[in-house]
Amino acid sequence: MVKPLLAGNWKMHGKANSATELVEQLAAHEDTFSGVDMIVFPPAVHLSAVVDALASSVIDVGGQNMSQHDDGALTGEISGAMLKDIGCDYVLVGHSERRTVFAESNNEIAEKFNTAQAQGLTPVLCVGESLQQRQQGQTVKVVTEQIAAVINQVGIENLCKGVIAYEPVWAIGTGEVATPEQAQSVHAEIRSQLGLQGADTRLLYGGSVNASNAAELFAQPDINGGLVGGASLKAQEFLNIAQLMA
Ligand code: 13P
Numbered sequence: 448m449v450k451p452l453l454a455g456n457w458k459m460h461g462k463a464n465s466a467t468e469l470v471e472q473l474a475a476h477e478d479t480f481s482g483v484d485m486i487v488f489p490p491a492v493h494l495s496a497v498v499d500a501l502a503s504s505v506i507d508v509g510g511q512n513m514s515q516h517d518d519g520a521l522t523g524e525i526s527g528a529m530l531k532d533i534g535c536d537y538v539l540v541g542h543s544e545r546r547t548v549f550a551e552s553n554n555e556i557a558e559k560f561n562t563a564q565a566q567g568l569t570p571v572l573c574v575g576e577s578l579q580q581r582q583q584g585q586t587v588k589v590v591t592e593q594i595a596a597v598i599n600q601v602g603i604e605n606l607c608k609g610v611i612a613y614e615p616v617w618a619i620g621t622g623e624v625a626t627p628e629q630a631q632s633v634h635a636e637i638r639s640q641l642g643l644q645g646a647d648t649r650l651l652y653g654g655s656v657n658a659s660n661a662a663e664l665f666a667q668p669d670i671n672g673g674l675v676g677g678a679s680l681k682a683q684e685f686l687n688i689a690q691l692m693a
Pocket of ligand 1: 614
C-alpha cells in the first residue's frame with residue numbers, strides 16, 4: 448500500500464510571520480498523522496524560514512515553481528539547484544496557474560521536470576483539464592497529452608519516480624470539487640496508462656479539497672493523497688485533513 452501524501456500549495460499567500468507560525472502548528476501535531484507524508488509549498492521568499500522552522504520535523508518543503516535552466520542571466524527566476532541548496536526536496540511543475548496565467552507549455556514543463564530530477568528534487572507534475580475540455584469529452588486526451596510530454600522527455604521510469612497531481616482546472620479555488628467518482632475515474636485511467644498497478648507512484652487529487660470532502664475522495668482506490676490550496680493555509684483544517692487520511 449502506498450503511503451498517503453498530503454501537500455499544501457500556499458500559492459501567493461502569507462507573510463514571514465504567518466508562514467512560520469503555520470508550519471510550527473503543523474509540526475506540533477505531527478504525531479497525529481504519522482501514517483501520512485506531508486509537504487508544504489510556501490512562496491519562494493519564505494522557503495528558507497520554513498525549512499528552518501521544520502528542521503526537526505518530518506514535514507517536507509518544496510518550491511512552487513523553478514526554471515528549466517541550470518543558471519544564467521534570467522532575472523527573477525529560481526533554479527532547482529537553489530531550491531535543493533536551501534533544503535527543499537520537492538517542486539511543483541506545471542501547476543494549472545503556471546500553464547494558464549504564465550503560458551507554460553507542455554514542453555517547458557517537461558524540461559522543468561527533467562531539470563528538477565537532475566538537481567535532486569522530486570517533481571510533482573500537475574495535470575488537469577479546463578471546464579470546456581471536460582464538457583467536450585476531452586479530459587482523458589488532455590491529461591494524457593500533458594503526461595506524454597514528460598514521458599517523451601524523461602521516460603516513463605523517471606516520470607514514475609515523481610508524483611502526479613490531477614487537478615481539474617474547474618475545481619481549483621472554485622469550491623466545486625470533483626466528485627469522488629470523477630476523480631477516481633481519471634486517476635484509474637492515468638494509473639492504467641502508466642502501467643502503475645502495484646507501483647508506488649503517488650497520484651494526488653487537487654481542487655477545492657477541504658476537511659468536509661477529503662474522506663470520500665481519499666477513500667478512492669487510485670487516489671493516494673491530495674494537493675490542497677486554500678485549506679492548506681489554515682493549520683487546523685489542514686491537520687484535520689491529514690488526520691482523516693492517517
Ligand atoms: P484549492 O484547494 O484552493 O482549490 O487549490 C487547489 C490547487 O490549485 C492546489 O495546487
